[in-house]
Amino acid sequence: GAVVSQHPSWVICKSGTSVKIECRSLDFQATTMFWYRQFPKQSLMLMATSNEGSKATYEQGVEKDKFLINHASLTLSTLTVTSAHPEDSSFYICSARDWTSGGAGELFFGEGSRLTVL
């Protein structure tokens, strides 16, 4: 099946710094990608929908200035956690739909990026 790759897999940063996480669709183009956040032993919570060439759509309660999303190409979306604080420590997961090459619109997930803010 299609592959979605995230980088980095894990990152540790100091409080107050910004961290960028990349999400790439490796063998298909994705006009829409989704960013989720997962706390330990909890479900995936949708943070925002990333739209290629336009602004992201944020879920209620998610600070758009805190979590900057850029979807500059059909294969890359980035999530930047600005001025990170320890409470931002979490597992961030992206996903993308494969509508191309006869894909049935199945959602494929990245391996996740674990952020730890000290």
Added chain:
Amino acid sequence: AQRVTQPEKLLSVFKGAPVELKCNYSYSGSPELFWYVQYSRQRLQLLLRHISRESIKGFTADLNKGETSFHLKKPFAQEEDSAMYYCALEGTSGSRLTFGEGTQLTVNP
């Protein structure tokens, strides 16, 4: 609003026993339901979707609109089925996916 509920956080069965992971949903329209699985240290992946009516790895799930349920079943559990299972709902095709809280299935030898 769309909502998915998985009442069991943990489920433990013995190898060869039947297993059923419960999922109930709330949605005003016609939903599309999915089961996703996450094996240890692996990414989330699609197990099955109700419109496909497939049996994947011996698992089946039937959408019951009357009971608003989409329970996942397997007649004979295997140790390799041990994983985290998430039920998910999609309202309009291609729209956001809402996940349940997940059920951690452990199949004991």
